[in-house]
Amino acid sequence: ARFGWSETVARPDIREVSASTYIDPLTEARVRGNPLLETSDLTNWDLRFEWYWDSGDNLSISGFYKDISDPIETVQGGASEDNILFNFVNADTAEVYGMEVEGLKSLGFMSGMVGDWTEQFYMSGNLTLSDSEIEIPPGGGVGNITNDKRALTQQSDWVVNLQLGYDSFNGKHSANVVYNAFGERIFFAGIDGFDDAKEQPFHSIDFVYSFYPTETTSLRLRLKNLLNEKIEIEQGNITILEQEVGVQYLLDFSWEL
Numbered sequence: 001a002r003f004g005w006s007e008t009v010a011r012p013d014i015r016e017v018s019a020s021t022y023i024d025p026l027t028e029a030r031v032r033g034n035p036l037l038e039t040s041d042l043t044n045w046d047l048r049f050e051w052y053w054d055s056g057d058n059l060s061i062s063g064f065y066k067d068i069s070d071p072i073e074t075v076q077g078g079a080s081e082d083n084i085l086f087n088f089v090n091a092d093t094a095e096v097y098g099m100e101v102e103g104l105k106s107l108g109f110m111s112g113m114v115g116d117w118t119e120q121f122y123m124s125g126n127l128t129l130s131d132s133e134i135e136i137p138p139g140g141g142v143g144n145i146t147n148d149k150r151a152l153t154q155q156s157d158w159v160v161n162l163q164l165g166y167d168s169f170n171g172k173h174s175a176n177v178v179y180n181a182f183g184e185r186i187f188f189a190g191i192d193g194f195d196d197a198k199e200q201p202f203h204s205i206d207f208v209y210s211f212y213p214t215e216t217t218s219l220r221l222r223l224k225n226l227l228n229e230k231i232e233i234e235q236g237n238i239t240i241l242e243q244e245v246g247v248q249y250l251l252d253f254s255w256e257l
Helices: 107-114 116-120
Strands: 002-010 021-023 030-032 040-052 058-069 072-080 083-090 093-106 121-135 158-167 173-182 185-188 197-199 202-211 217-224 230-235 238-244 248-255
Touching: 072 185, 093 107, 107 116, 107 121, 116 121
Parallel strands: 030 083
Antiparallel strands: 002 040, 021 030, 040 058, 058 093, 072 083, 093 121, 121 158, 158 173, 173 202, 185 197, 197 230, 202 217, 217 248, 230 238
């Protein structure tokens, strides 16, 4: 059992405090920084219980709480017919709380039923359930905030990561099938009566295979977003942004001298 307490800070990056406008490479939206942004102060508490077995299996359950002063939020700054604009502002306070379950389980316990080959496989993953609340002042040079009390931007109520893995007995081969998903989350806060823009749930499956023919060479094949999901952002039940992520195929070869 572990109990943790810490105090940290989150500083705005150079883009968030720049007065110039740039194009976000993911959304192609126009983004303008805010030179008046202040550093956020965070106080963190967490309580964690962990179990470990001789087989290498493990399980942990934890609860966490974060109290944030002057959190940095993404807020709508306007729009045109062909583009979106958003800015950054400091809210007054915010809190985030939730729980996380994570673990790893070897499939070797099935060897008596189907054979020793199951000892080469394992499953791992984590599930996070969380909630948040933020208070953000009206105005701030970006208009009247529609919802001055709401969830934090980029915070989902749930996040899931699951993995089925394989490691060969001779150590030359490994493979993983990975599933990742998150729930709906606010992409940017709306102003002047416009609803908050929300990124819709996204599910992805990736496959990675690695081959190590020698001690100095390796070959890796990666297949990403096999479900071919799209990124969708809705504001008031209207899709304001839709992006084709596509299926990606990558082949890497490395050689160490």
